[in-house]
Amino acid sequence: KTFKVAVVGATGAVGETMLSILAERNFPVGELVALASAKSAGTKVKYGHRDVVVQDLATFDPAGVDIALFSAGAATSKEHAPKFAAAGAVVIDNSSAFRYEDDVPLVVSEVNPDQVANRPRGIIANPNCSTMQMLVALAPIHRKAGIERINVATYQSVSGGGRSALEELGRQTAGILNFQDPEPKRFPVQIAFNLIPHIDDFQPNGYTKEEMKLVWETRKILGDDSIRVNPTAVRVPVFFGHSEAVNVETREKITADEVRTMLRAAPGVEVVDDREPGGYPTPVTHASGRDPVFVGRIRDDESHPRAVNLWIVSDNIRKGAALNAVQIAELVADER
Numbered sequence: 046k047t048f049k050v051a052v053v054g055a056t057g058a059v060g061e062t063m064l065s066i067l068a069e070r071n072f073p074v075g076e077l078v079a080l081a082s083a084k085s086a087g088t089k090v091k092y093g094h095r096d097v098v099v100q101d102l103a104t105f106d107p108a109g110v111d112i113a114l115f116s117a118g119a120a121t122s123k124e125h126a127p128k129f130a131a132a133g134a135v136v137i138d139n140s141s142a143f144r145y146e147d148d149v150p151l152v153v154s155e156v157n158p159d160q161v162a163n164r165p166r167g168i169i170a171n172p173n174c175s176t177m178q179m180l181v182a183l184a185p186i187h188r189k190a191g192i193e194r195i196n197v198a199t200y201q202s203v204s205g206g207g208r209s210a211l212e213e214l215g216r217q218t219a220g221i222l223n224f225q226d227p228e229p230k231r232f233p234v235q236i237a238f239n240l241i242p243h244i245d246d247f248q249p250n251g252y253t254k255e256e257m258k259l260v261w262e263t264r265k266i267l268g269d270d271s272i273r274v275n276p277t278a279v280r281v282p283v284f285f286g287h288s289e290a291v292n293v294e295t296r297e298k299i300t301a302d303e304v305r306t307m308l309r310a311a312p313g314v315e316v317v318d319d320r321e322p323g324g325y326p327t328p329v330t331h332a333s334g335r336d337p338v339f340v341g342r343i344r345d346d347e348s349h350p351r352a353v354n355l356w357i358v359s360d361n362i363r364k365g366a367a368l369n370a371v372q373i374a375e376l377v378a379d380e381r
């Protein structure tokens with residue numbers, strides 16, 4: 046069986062990675078449709094070794110599409126995902142548009158794959174990248190010892206902000222070294238050689254929406270509204286790869302040694318945890334272009350009787366978005 050697959054947002058960083066991963070993993074594509082805005086229509090994107098001509102989403106008829114991968118922003122998903130679903134496609138949406146709707150499953154392929162079948166609206170939501178990598182590492186701990194509370198600080202690369210953010214970091218970095226004004230545009234202040242504790246909109250409670258995504262999505266994916274999450278999301282001058290410093294408090298005592306042993310066998314995880322220089326994952330040495338969620342700096346929290354610290358690094362464009370979406374598509378394909 047082959048499938049007619051549409052990638053919506055095919056010219057974006059995530060969309061292009063979806064195309065390459067579909068090819069890399071030999072997804073059974075009978076026909077591939079690359080969709081984007083009118084301004085991109087007619088350009089070409091790579092699908093493996095092939096060039097595919099981008100079509101205009103606004104005028105595209107979704108009839109016959111079996112699976113549609115969306116990564117074109119929440120507004121585009123809100124407008125077009127229901128049309129693709131109504132035409133019979135299974136929509137896998139990487140935007141935040143439907144993540145928090147009760148009748149839309151929010152799926153991390155290694156954590157709650159069983160939820161894929163539960164899609165009354167024909168839409169499955171892909172979690173936010175920072176949630177994705179955190180839960181691939183924490184789900185085994187939750188199953189074994191029960192998680193009560195998570196404190197997490199994220200160090201998010203600019204690629205999460207798309208092409209314009211990548212360009213801004215590059216331009217400012219080179220410019221500043223040549224004594225040029227940083228001229229912030231995509232970010233509110235200079236991002237080169239700086240840290241910005243602000244991603245997405247501020248909420249009434251003082252957290253940002255990026256931080257609240259970690260709260261809302263953790264509870265939904267693990268199916269436990271009692272889990273308390275206290276996030277701080279920070280944009281850092283890194284091109285690819287999100288990192289997270291996580292402290293997790295558990296109901297049952299679990300030691301760092303037990304966590305390390307368990308994670309070495311956990312799906313989607315690679316433990317890099319040698320207590321010596323370089324014995325830990327970093328965005329540059331581990332995250333860029335690779336699939337696993339890397340975990341290091343695993344150690345007992347000396348300030349708490351039942352808590353463990355971890356350092357979690359992953360490629361936010363691959364596992365954080367594109368790979369998980371394709372893994373969900375594989376689960377859908379296996380149903381047929």
Ligand code: 2RA
Pocket residue numbers: 173174175201202204205206244255
């Ligand atoms: C970011 N997670 O990093 C958000 C959206 N990709 O900007």
